[in-house]
Amino acid sequence: MAFEKQIRDPEQTKLRILAAAKVEFAQKGLGGARVDVIATRAKVQKRMMYHYFGNKEALFARVIEAVYSDFRDAEAALEIEKQEPIAALQKLVAFTWQYYLENPELITLINSENLHKAKHIKNSQALQKLNRRFVERMRALLERGATAGIFRNSLDPVQVLITLSGGGFHYLTNHHTGEIVYGRKLMTRQAQAARLQFNTETVLRLVCTTEQLLKMEGT
Amino acid sequence: MAFEKQIRDPEQTKLRILAAAKVEFAQKGLGGARVDVIATRAKVQKRMMYHYFGNKEALFARVIEAVYSDFRDAEAALEIEKQEPIAALQKLVAFTWQYYLENPELITLINSENLHKAKHIKNSQALQKLNRRFVERMRALLERGATAGIFRNSLDPVQVLITLSGGGFHYLTNHHTGEIVYGRKLMTRQAQAARLQFNTETVLRLVCTTEQLLKMEGT
DNA sequence: TCTTGAAATAACCAAATAGTTATTTATGAT
DNA sequence: ATCATAAATAACTATTTGGTTATTTCAAGA
Numbered sequence: 001m002a003f004e005k006q007i008r009d010p011e012q013t014k015l016r017i018l019a020a021a022k023v024e025f026a027q028k029g030l031g032g033a034r035v036d037v038i039a040t041r042a043k044v045q046k047r048m049m050y051h052y053f054g055n056k057e058a059l060f061a062r063v064i065e066a067v068y069s070d071f072r073d074a075e076a077a078l079e080i081e082k083q084e085p086i087a088a089l090q091k092l093v094a095f096t097w098q099y100y101l102e103n104p105e106l107i108t109l110i111n112s113e114n115l116h117k118a119k120h121i122k123n124s125q126a127l128q129k130l131n132r133r134f135v136e137r138m139r140a141l142l143e144r145g146a147t148a149g150i151f152r153n154s155l156d157p158v159q160v161l162i163t164l165s166g167g168g169f170h171y172l173t174n175h176h177t178g179e180i181v182y183g184r185k186l187m188t189r190q191a192q193a194a195r196l197q198f199n200t201e202t203v204l205r206l207v208c209t210t211e212q213l214l215k216m217e218g219t
Numbered sequence: 220m221a222f223e224k225q226i227r228d229p230e231q232t233k234l235r236i237l238a239a240a241k242v243e244f245a246q247k248g249l250g251g252a253r254v255d256v257i258a259t260r261a262k263v264q265k266r267m268m269y270h271y272f273g274n275k276e277a278l279f280a281r282v283i284e285a286v287y288s289d290f291r292d293a294e295a296a297l298e299i300e301k302q303e304p305i306a307a308l309q310k311l312v313a314f315t316w317q318y319y320l321e322n323p324e325l326i327t328l329i330n331s332e333n334l335h336k337a338k339h340i341k342n343s344q345a346l347q348k349l350n351r352r353f354v355e356r357m358r359a360l361l362e363r364g365a366t367a368g369i370f371r372n373s374l375d376p377v378q379v380l381i382t383l384s385g386g387g388f389h390y391l392t393n394h395h396t397g398e399i400v401y402g403r404k405l406m407t408r409q410a411q412a413a414r415l416q417f418n419t420e421t422v423l424r425l426v427c428t429t430e431q432l433l434k435m436e437g438t
Numbered sequence: 439t440c441t442t443g444a445a446a447t448a449a450c451c452a453a454a455t456a457g458t459t460a461t462t463t464a465t466g467a468t
Numbered sequence: 469a470t471c472a473t474a475a476a477t478a479a480c481t482a483t484t485t486g487g488t489t490a491t492t493t494c495a496a497g498a
Binding site for chain 1: 249
């Protein structure tokens with residue numbers, strides 16, 4: 001039997017499979033995604049996916065891990081600890097929003113992973129470490145702001161982070177049903193800008209002391 | 220051929236299929252759900268599902284519609300328009316949170332529907348009507364509060380609603396990955412209570428005038 | 439009581455799907 | 469050069485799955 005000529009590049013092959021899987025899983029969820037579609041899109045024999053990743057779910061796990069880890073790396077690169085508290089917070093809100101916008105797969109993938117009760121990342125040491133640092137950065141920022149008398153005391157960094165990310169995540173993940181529920185386009189450029197501004201305002205009003213808010217209103 | 224004895228009850232049969240479908244779709248998503256599982260759980264011949272609903276996706280659409288409509292009905296029954304603005308807002312935040320907690324399928328079903336770009340409810344007149352009233356109630360509440368000098372002027376009711384629901388929805392939909400990300404249990408009774416309080420605070424700080432906030436701090 | 443249409447049962451099917459077996463071939467180390 | 473190993477190709481399969489065909493039975497109205 002004459003086989004097609006081979007071009008070998010294991011690293012590229014793995015990357016192509018991961019990239020195709022990310023798109024397919026993001027688009028259809030774990031249950032709806034098709035291994036054949038992934039292979040076709042990756043321009044790879046399906047067998048190679050089993051060779052490098054084992055099975056469909058293991059591939060899914062690797063996709064989730066990669067996506068989360070890219071997100072945290074980007075956030076860490078912001079170096080918000082080098083800016084004054086309010087600017088740092090604004091920057092973080094804007095970054096988070098922008099990242100969601102530019103990486104729509106992140107959102108549907110996280111939703112899929114939650115549908116499966118996070119079982120694919122439950123034991124990832126790497127992710128746990130990345131995320132511990134992430135919470136720590138917010139804790140430090142809140143403390144810095146409180147010491148400066150700008151932020152309220154003893155705010156829970158986890159609650160703030162959830163509200164901060166949720167203001168963007170929830171808007172974007174539910175924008176399809178949202179447009180029906182709220183009877184309005186939510187993804188026009190103006191609507192996006194308005195949401196970022198509103199969410200920034202929400203977080204600032206939540207975190208800043210009332211005195212600080214008065215000051216900023218400039219009355 | 221001797222057939223099993225029949226007990227006929229078309230209404231009950233439809234309801235049993237819907238209830239079983241709600242559980243299965245909520246648990247596995249549209250792509251992961253299995254028609255056979257739904258039939259078995261409903262204790263109904265699979266053929267009946269096709270008889271009453273046409274096909275898998277049409278059944279999914281009916282489930283989504285029912286779930287949304289139940290939610291809005293419950294919210295409307297609150298009659299927040301009969302209470303003073305701050306109490307009304309607190310009641311709405313608490314109700315929304317409680318409803319999500321008691322109806323966890325709602326959350327995963329909405330996520331599923333969004334994964335499919337809301338195509339199953341896009342043309343539902345009934346839902347659009349329900350939701351228009353829902354936004355209108357918030358608009359009226361905000362106006363009432365502003366007139367009383369308690370709430371800030373010209374707040375966008377849609378933005379407020381998204382933030383209000385998102386504070387609960389986002390927390391709950393992502394609580395599985397959240398526990399890993401934040402390294403903390405998020406679904407203990409205490410954690411739940413803390414989240415409701417935090418979200419109530421977030422919304423109040425967002426909506427109330429700064430003067431009103433100062434007053435409530437009682438300084 | 440008879441008729442008829444809808445409700446329910448039972449068995450079946452073609453296509454899709456995750457995963458496998460078998461084979462070939464490139465390449466780096468010896 | 470050759471050999472061992474991993475990379476890649478090709479073809480196949482057992483099962484699952486959404487949906488259908490064929491048949492039976494209940495129950496309400498004439």
